[in-house]
Amino acid sequence: MARFTGLRPAVPALCIALLLAACTTPGPVTETPPTPLPQQPVEPPARTITPRLAAAAEALTKMAAMQERLYRIAAPLLINNADLCKASTRNLLGFTARNRYWYPGEYNEAAGIAFDMGERLQVTGVLAGSGAARAGLRRGDNLISASGKALPVGPNASSTVGSVFGPLVASQASLALQIERDDKTRELTVPVTRACGFAIELGNADNVNSYADGSRVLVTRGMLQFAKSDEEIAYLLAKGMAHNILGHATSQRSVSTIGSIIDNLTNVRPDTSMLIGSGGIKAMPPELDAAADQLSMYLLVRAGVGIDGAPAFWKRLAATYPATVLNGYVANHPGTAARLAAIDKATADIRAKQAAKKPVAP
DSSP: OOOOOSOOOOOOOOOOOOOOOOOOSSSOOOOOOOOOOOOOOOOOOOOOOOHHHHHHHHHHHHHHHHHHHHHHHHHHHHHHTTTTSGGGEEEEOOEEEEOGGGSOTHHHHHHHHHHOOOSBOEEEEEOTTSHHHHHTOOTTOEEEEETTEEOOBSTTHHHHTHHHHHHHHHHOSEEEEEEEETTEEEEEEEEOEEEEOOEEEEEOSOSOOEEEOSSEEEEEHHHHHHOOSHHHHHHHHHHHHHHHHTTHHHHTTOHHHHHHHHHHHTSSSOOGGGGSTTTTOOOOOHHHHHHHHHHHHHHHHHTTOOOTTHHHHHHHHHHHSOTTSTTSHHHHSOOHHHHHHHHHHHHHHHHHHHHTTOOOOO
């Protein structure tokens, strides 16, 4: 897959061959028509990459790297906890895709520079351990068809492709996926994956927060920078998943409010005025927060994530960005003491079950 590495050199000018006629001795002059040269394909003019366009391409490249990191960390949490996600468990293909029209304005053209993205849907992320990963699907593959059905292209492809994939995933154990890679068509058989059906999103803002609206978990760029390790990011993802599993956004009547914030933050250029103050989000009651923290410990252990560092992470977050930082995580989840007690209780139960070689489940 082409990657943005800077400005491209200009296309070399085409050389024109000149045919010269020689003189003969006096007499009739016969003109010999020149032998036509075989036509060479004319290369398209080089794309003009302005500094502004180059900056946009670089921004997209950085966003893609952060989103890929989130997918990688989330993969075992989603796949290994399918039986704990209950009503949120789904058959998934295990990849995401979009085309250049998903990006607004100048980022539309920048997507072509950064990812060689065009009219077709292109794979932007593959969930590790999923059927797509096992089948060999890669980031950068272009999607052509699924089980013989042509996949949409053009401006509405990202919003309409679900109508093709949805019925297929619901009714088939695997899909015959036709892709384009390195200008060659390939056929892959992609098994569906039973997993927690939560979308994992990157928030393009610097406030230190994470949001869960019942179907999605979003981690902001600022929170990714605050977290010192993949393990700490896993704590955030598991906590958001636990809130979704327990239906807390619904019980708090905040699905619409949190959902609008997630919608905004997934934009390349979000409206940061929505992050002034609390953004209309009500603080989570301590008992609900504690329940989510307790469940999150089981999700983490089942995904192979160490949990010993969880209390220290949450304490550091509360000390660095306390509840007085209104657009921060602790302002939305202020019951730190109750949360830490729930984590300790869950950890003790998990250790006892592990020692007794019992299944790790709440």
